[in-house]
Amino acid sequence: MPPLKDLIVGDNYKKSVLGTHTYVLLVLVVILIASIVSYGIYKRERSRKTVACSQVIIEQGNILNGSGNMSAFGELAKVIRQKDNYAKDPNCLYILTEYQITVGDLPAAKAAIDHLRSTYGSGYAFDKGLDGGQASLTNLLQQFNLVQNAQDNSKGRIDPVL
Amino acid sequence: MKFIPRNRPLFILGFLGTSLLIFFSSSLPVSALHNAAWVDSHVQWQKASDGTAKPTVVGWENDCTATFNSNKSSGQYGSQRAVVNASAYNQTIWITRAGDPRDVNNTPVTPGSSVNMQINDILFLCSIVTMNPSGYSISASHEVTNGNYPNDRAPVPDDAQYDPNPASRYESNSKIYSATIAKGPPGGSISNNPTGKIMGYKRDTTSRYWDAPTVPFTYNVPAGLAAGTYTITVNIDYATIQTYHDYGSSGTSRCTLKNGNGADVPYGDFNICERRTEPYQFKLTVQPTGPPASARPQTTVDNPQIAFPGTATFTHSVIPVSGSLSGSNFNYLIQRYRNGVPTGGPQAGVYGYSAGGIIKTNVYNSSSADAGSTICESLTLSNVVGGTIAITGNPSQACTVIANQPYVKVFGGDVSVGGGLSTAPNVCNLNASAGVMAWNLGAGNAFAGAGSQYAVSAMNDITDFSTAQGNTGGAPAPDGLAFADNPVSAGTFGGSLGYASCISDYYSRKPAGAAATGPNLSSLSSGAYAATGLLTLNTQTVINPGNRIQVYVDGDVYIQKNILYAGAWTTDNMPLFELIVRGNIYIDAGVQQLDGAYIAQKDTSGGRGAIYTCATGPSILLPTDPAFYNICNNKLTVNGSFTADQIHLLRTTGTVANSKTDNPTTGTSSAGEQFNFNPTLWIAQPPAASTNGTYDAITSLPPVL
Numbered sequence: 037m038p039p040l041k042d043l044i045v046g047d048n049y050k051k052s053v054l055g056t057h058t059y060v061l062l063v064l065v066v067i068l069i070a071s072i073v074s075y076g077i078y079k080r081e082r083s084r085k086t087v088a089c090s091q092v093i094i095e096q097g098n099i100l101n102g103s104g105n106m107s108a109f110g111e112l113a114k115v116i117r118q119k120d121n122y123a124k125d126p127n128c129l130y131i132l133t134e135y136q137i138t139v140g141d142l143p144a145a146k147a148a149i150d151h152l153r154s155t156y157g158s159g160y161a162f163d164k165g166l167d168g169g170q171a172s173l174t175n176l177l178q179q180f181n182l183v184q185n186a187q188d189n190s191k192g193r194i195d196p197v198l
Numbered sequence: 199m200k201f202i203p204r205n206r207p208l209f210i211l212g213f214l215g216t217s218l219l220i221f222f223s224s225s226l227p228v229s230a231l232h233n234a235a236w237v238d239s240h241v242q243w244q245k246a247s248d249g250t251a252k253p254t255v256v257g258w259e260n261d262c263t264a265t266f267n268s269n270k271s272s273g274q275y276g277s278q279r280a281v282v283n284a285s286a287y288n289q290t291i292w293i294t295r296a297g298d299p300r301d302v303n304n305t306p307v308t309p310g311s312s313v314n315m316q317i318n319d320i321l322f323l324c325s326i327v328t329m330n331p332s333g334y335s336i337s338a339s340h341e342v343t344n345g346n347y348p349n350d351r352a353p354v355p356d357d358a359q360y361d362p363n364p365a366s367r368y369e370s371n372s373k374i375y376s377a378t379i380a381k382g383p384p385g386g387s388i389s390n391n392p393t394g395k396i397m398g399y400k401r402d403t404t405s406r407y408w409d410a411p412t413v414p415f416t417y418n419v420p421a422g423l424a425a426g427t428y429t430i431t432v433n434i435d436y437a438t439i440q441t442y443h444d445y446g447s448s449g450t451s452r453c454t455l456k457n458g459n460g461a462d463v464p465y466g467d468f469n470i471c472e473r474r475t476e477p478y479q480f481k482l483t484v485q486p487t488g489p490p491a492s493a494r495p496q497t498t499v500d501n502p503q504i505a506f507p508g509t510a511t512f513t514h515s516v517i518p519v520s521g522s523l524s525g526s527n528f529n530y531l532i533q534r535y536r537n538g539v540p541t542g543g544p545q546a547g548v549y550g551y552s553a554g555g556i557i558k559t560n561v562y563n564s565s566s567a568d569a570g571s572t573i574c575e576s577l578t579l580s581n582v583v584g585g586t587i588a589i590t591g592n593p594s595q596a597c598t599v600i601a602n603q604p605y606v607k608v609f610g611g612d613v614s615v616g617g618g619l620s621t622a623p624n625v626c627n628l629n630a631s632a633g634v635m636a637w638n639l640g641a642g643n644a645f646a647g648a649g650s651q652y653a654v655s656a657m658n659d660i661t662d663f664s665t666a667q668g669n670t671g672g673a674p675a676p677d678g679l680a681f682a683d684n685p686v687s688a689g690t691f692g693g694s695l696g697y698a699s700c701i702s703d704y705y706s707r708k709p710a711g712a713a714a715t716g717p718n719l720s721s722l723s724s725g726a727y728a729a730t731g732l733l734t735l736n737t738q739t740v741i742n743p744g745n746r747i748q749v750y751v752d753g754d755v756y757i758q759k760n761i762l763y764a765g766a767w768t769t770d771n772m773p774l775f776e777l778i779v780r781g782n783i784y785i786d787a788g789v790q791q792l793d794g795a796y797i798a799q800k801d802t803s804g805g806r807g808a809i810y811t812c813a814t815g816p817s818i819l820l821p822t823d824p825a826f827y828n829i830c831n832n833k834l835t836v837n838g839s840f841t842a843d844q845i846h847l848l849r850t851t852g853t854v855a856n857s858k859t860d861n862p863t864t865g866t867s868s869a870g871e872q873f874n875f876n877p878t879l880w881i882a883q884p885p886a887a888s889t890n891g892t893y894d895a896i897t898s899l900p901p902v903l
Binding site: 139 | 242244254257258261262265283284285286287288289290291292321322324380381382383384424425426427428429430431476477478479481527529546547548550582583584585
């Protein structure tokens with residue numbers, strides 16, 4: 037039988053080791069919980085979209101862009117710009133970009149397309165009410181290119197000798 | 199023969215820019231074709247950001263110079279000539295209103311009009327000065343003057359063979375394969391289509407502007423197009439052949455082939471050349487004619503009342519009030535309500551008006567939970583941004599009531615209608631209008647719903663009330679036991695027999711010694727009893743085994759509680775209860791079971807004689823009472839029969855949709871009123887009957903009527 041002192045030391049040692057393990061375990065649990073909570077908040081924030089443009093506005097934008105009615109489109113653009121947080125709603129920005137393309141303000145349109153790409157990514161899924169369900173940065177760029185070509189054509193092209 | 203003699207030295211300097219234009223237009227005598235006025239009137243004008251406009255030619259010059267400089271410094275061209283060749287011409291094609299190549303007059307057009315347009319094509323000569331390669335000096339013959347523009351692409355400017363620098367490009371022709379609208383108001387179209395036409399210019403030795411004859415076409419503005427300025431994009435698909443002058447007997451025409459390489463081609467052989475599709479835009483300002491249009495919303499429903507399962511279709515439309523709505527757009531907002539409370543989110547959107555003006559149709563499918571509910575839909579219209587339609591009558595609304603379709607079921611017995619009260623044996627007035635009308639699910643559901651297990655005879659039609667229900671192997675539903683068994687059509691299951699049995703004058707059989715009775719019938723023993731005036735049976739009546747009680751009432755009866763036969767009895771001691779009333783019988787809404795025979799005859803004045811299966815007192819409860827549905831939502835089971843001048847079946851519980859599981863064998867149904875005719879009514883003879891013997895045997899023989 038070991039001396040009483042050793043036993044006492046041994047008990048203290050065991051208690052000490054046990055305490056350390058408990059502490060480490062506790063810290064790990066806290067870190068784990070914090071991570072889960074943080075990830076949850078991150079996911080929630082990421083999925084939370086700013087909606088400034090209603091479906092009615094989206095549908096109007098779709099119609100006006102399709103018809104090329106610059107006058108009415110301009111009115112709609114004003115309405116959108118008066119909304120809070122329109123600049124954080126990608127669908128609002130999409131409509132405004134289409135308006136800029138329609139009226140031929142291509143530098144502004146190009147900047148808007150670049151902003152959408154850098155902020156939301158090339159594959160962002162815009163509202164299905166836009167462009168008859170085909171809204172995408174690719175589609176926006178195609179519209180841009182069409183008007184860019186038309187503008188270039190109207191300005192004249194250097195026609196080299198064949 | 200070489201197209202371009204690349205082994206010959208060439209030095210050309212394209213140094214000029216806008217200054218030359220000024221020089222040429224102001225310092226020299228000019229011909230009618232290329233003076234400033236000509237330029238101003240023949241080229242497109244561009245609007246600057248400050249709102250001013252100037253001919254595009256300024257831009258052309260700048261482009262020429264910039265391209266030349268760029269080519270010169272790029273190092274990708276092997277010779278001065280190649281540098282200039284790559285910046286030789288500036289071609290512009292644009293679309294304008296007919297006769298307005300400057301594109302400054304955007305005179306408003308009206309919806310539905312045809313607008314004459316034209317395709318303009320001008321080649322602007324970039325390089326107009328060549329230099330003597332030996333000394334970089336400009337010879338007089340090479341100098342560009344008003345009447346001398348010879349040097350645009352001379353292959354060897356100072357070579358005597360070509361002196362005095364014969365023109366390089368002579369002609370350009372583009373064959374148009376199609377002109378289609380790439381973007382613009384829906385419904386816009388092109389007529390007088392330029393497809394197949396040749397658009398081209400020829401060298402003009404007196405000018406730097408080689409003007410092509412315009413190519414006309416017509417743009418048709420959609421009818422009813424809303425006011426505004428529209429940008430319309432037209433894709434023109436064409437192939438071009440350039441013809442170069444004085445290169446010899448062959449190879450003077452060239453184009454870019456479909457494989458992308460330049461090559462000599464036969465003059466006019468466009469088919470082998472590359473085709474290009476290029477977009478061109480023009481603007482139109484649309485100004486509707488006539489007074490401003492006005493419109494109103496309209497909501498309709500096809501069925502203002504439905505059962506379950508059932509459907510009601512709501513149709514939401516825009517109705518023109520004045521003017522034309524063609525081409526107009528509306529914001530719409532559709533909201534559904536259940537009992538006045540919005541249910542679900544609104545449907546909102548933009549509607550582009552078209553013939554009929556139907557915005558949306560919504561189908562409502564009812565369920566059992568909807569019973570008693572009112573479902574409405576409303577439509578609110580508003581102008582889209584920039585819209586000018588006057589809108590009145592907001593909102594429109596239509597409703598449908600989801601109602602039970604309660605029905606009646608007769609097990610073990612028949613139904614007969616049309617017979618009057620006998621005035622003598624087999625003598626009575628028949629009611630030719632008396633028919634049976636109820637709700638039945640029809641052939642698709644084996645004629646479940648209202649009906650009788652056995653026969654029905656009627657003076658008039660039997661409508662949606664089946665006979666022979668649950669009869670397997672015998673006469674089939676719905677008309678197998680109908681009298682008359684006329685052909686089934688459109689919910690009519692027979693009837694129109696032309697004859698009906700008269701109703702016996704039961705009250706006349708009241709024994710002279712009938713004892714007076716009050717409301718407590720349970721305490722009565724067998725015998726005939728009588729009462730006068732209103733009799734209210736306000737306690738539950740239990741007819742004990744062996745008791746055969748007849749109650750004659752000269753007045754109305756209000757049955758407030760159930761009337762039941764006591765539970766245990768045999769054929770030897772069957773109970774019997776007959777209530778013979780010369781007046782009306784009102785059955786309280788809370789009554790669920792009545793055993794016996796209930797007879798209501800007309801009173802001495804010829805009025806009354808009706809049985810009401812739902813009441814809250816000795817008076818008629820009208821179905822129009824708002825509480826009617828809830829009050830009468832109890833099933834009434836009659837183990838016996840009703841005989842009356844009129845029977846008002848008023849119970850609201852159950853609905854025909856749930857009748858498919860009705861079972862005559864077990865005597866179960868979802869009917870509001872269920873009659874179970876049974877042998878107690880004829881085995882147990884009333885106490886005053888002349889025959890009062892006992893039965894030795896009982897059997898059922900056909901026909902089961």
